[in-house]
Amino acid sequence: MFRYITAGESHGKGLTLIIDGLPAGLTIDLRRINAELARRQEGHGRGARQKIERDQALVFSGLRFGETIGAPITLHIPNRDWQNHRRTMSTEPLPKGSTVADPMTVPRPGHADLAGWYKYGRRDLRDIWEQSSARDTAAITAAGAIARQVLAHFGVRVVSHTIRVGKAGMEDPDAVTLAQAEAIPARSKLRCTDTILEKVMESQVDRASNAGDTLGGAFQVLAGGVAPGLGRISHTGQGLDAKLTAALMAIPSVKGVEIGFGVRGILAGLSGRRFHDPITRDAGQTRFARTSNRAGGLEGGLTNGEPLRLTAYVKPISTLGKPLDSVDIASGRKKASESPRSDVCILPSAGAVGEAVVLLTLLETYLEAFGGSTIEDAVAAHDAYLARIEGQLPPAVERRRPAPTPAPSTEDPETDELPVEVRDAGQPTPASPPHSPAPEPAKTTAEDAVPLRRKVYGPIIIKR
Numbered sequence: 001m002f003r004y005i006t007a008g009e010s011h012g013k014g015l016t017l018i019i020d021g022l023p024a025g026l027t028i029d030l031r032r033i034n035a036e037l038a039r040r041q042e043g044h045g046r047g048a049r050q051k052i053e054r055d056q057a058l059v060f061s062g063l064r065f066g067e068t069i070g071a072p073i074t075l076h077i078p079n080r081d082w083q084n085h086r087r088t089m090s091t092e093p094l095p096k097g098s099t100v101a102d103p104m105t106v107p108r109p110g111h112a113d114l115a116g117w118y119k120y121g122r123r124d125l126r127d128i129w130e131q132s133s134a135r136d137t138a139a140i141t142a143a144g145a146i147a148r149q150v151l152a153h154f155g156v157r158v159v160s161h162t163i164r165v166g167k168a169g170m171e172d173p174d175a176v177t178l179a180q181a182e183a184i185p186a187r188s189k190l191r192c193t194d195t196i197l198e199k200v201m202e203s204q205v206d207r208a209s210n211a212g213d214t215l216g217g218a219f220q221v222l223a224g225g226v227a228p229g230l231g232r233i234s235h236t237g238q239g240l241d242a243k244l245t246a247a248l249m250a251i252p253s254v255k256g257v258e259i260g261f262g263v264r265g266i267l268a269g270l271s272g273r274r275f276h277d278p279i280t281r282d283a284g285q286t287r288f289a290r291t292s293n294r295a296g297g298l299e300g301g302l303t304n305g306e307p308l309r310l311t312a313y314v315k316p317i318s319t320l321g322k323p324l325d326s327v328d329i330a331s332g333r334k335k336a337s338e339s340p341r342s343d344v345c346i347l348p349s350a351g352a353v354g355e356a357v358v359l360l361t362l363l364e365t366y367l368e369a370f371g372g373s374t375i376e377d378a379v380a381a382h383d384a385y386l387a388r389i390e391g392q393l394p395p396a397v398e399r400r401r402p403a404p405t406p407a408p409s410t411e412d413p414e415t416d417e418l419p420v421e422v423r424d425a426g427q428p429t430p431a432s433p434p435h436s437p438a439p440e441p442a443k444t445t446a447e448d449a450v451p452l453r454r455k456v457y458g459p460i461i462i463k464r
Contacts, residue, residue: 110318144356212321239301260296
């Protein structure tokens with residue numbers, strides 16, 4: 001069973017990650033892990049701490065000569081800033097008769113300080129602050145970097161891009177393809193595919209910083225090459241859609257997650273005929289495809305062969321340069337909340353963490369589906385699964401009979417308005433919508449198609 005756990009305080013000695021359940025024989029490149037850790041620290045609007053930390057992962061167990069051996073992997077990421085907090089974050093008992101110096105007693109609105117005080121009853125809110133900090137996402141990012149290297153054996157690619165910062169947002173973020181997001185240059189400060197819009201985003205971050213304020217936004221995570229039919233449908237809450245949204249919601253500051261065009265389509269009032277994705281055959285007649293992907297690659301908790309598209313909505317950072325009012329839990333008096341150094345905007349670093357949790361969730365699903373004590377066994381099971389799916393496909397059809405003319409709908413598919421027969425008296429008759437041509441067969445692109453490994457099985461024989 002694949003699982004992982006993290007430990008460590010924000011300003012403690014460091015972060016620890018343990019990953020269990022990886023197959024043996026995987027080559028793990030530590031340089032790629034450290035490259036992902038560096039990505040997490042980048043972005044326009046990051047705070048002063050990123051200039052202190054230079055995250056580097058140290059391997060304590062589970063690898064031998066760079067390969068997994070089937071045992072748990074232990075990574076450690078030292079905190080350089082611990083040197084500045086050795087007195088306040090000491091693990092040793094306090095001397096007899098002494099008390100904590102400078103306890104934190106004013107909860108910060110938007111943080112877990114007050115809610116954590118209710119739960120744990122700690123007089124020094126730093127105990128809450130340290131364990132609820134987003135610093136833990138460095139360990140999650142390292143775990144995701146390992147998951148990325150494993151999933152590459154199955155042809156899975158995952159990438160993120162920023163679609164909104166403050167009031168500056170993309171008009172049609174779903175038009176961005178996996179290849180376009182992967183092509184964003186490393187020098188990009190906010191990982192937006194629209195370079196002009198990115199400049200507007202940067203200026204908004206600068207204005208918020210000068211005003212002692214913060215900004216939120218949104219990012220998308222795209223996953224291509226994901227095999228169809230992965231996930232569960234027999235247990236409520238165990239579907240892959242539930243697991244992916246839960247993983248993204250667990251990122252600090254994420255307040256909402258959308259799959260495909262789900263939330264926006266509902267708010268736009270789309271009818272079922274416009275909301276769902278018609279099924280067709282691809283241009284080569286080798287697989288089923290969709291003429292659109294509003295479902296975001298997930299239906300009924302299972303992958304459907306289309307790219308996954310998940311949008312995470314991020315609130316503005318809670319720690320403000322000009323803090324909000326609060327109340328001191330020790331004296332009960334009104335007081336301004338704490339204002340330590342912090343970020344102004346965490347995009348696109350939040351996108352890097354989003355990639356990590358999606359990768360980890362997909363890896364859990366892949367290992368559950370294909371198992372194997374070695375990576376070779378898991379890949380062989382994956383290839384056999386894809387071969388079985390291709391064997392289920394009906395033969396290509398050269399000629400098709402014309403589809404029967406559908407009965408008149410009781411709803412206008414273009415306007416979602418009621419027909420004139422059921423309108424209130426006195427309402428004008430709507431103009432007839434123009435005739436919509438039949439959709440063309442979807443084209444298979446390198447990023448959309450799930451690679452079916454033909455070389456591992458023979459020709460398909462159709463019995464009639």
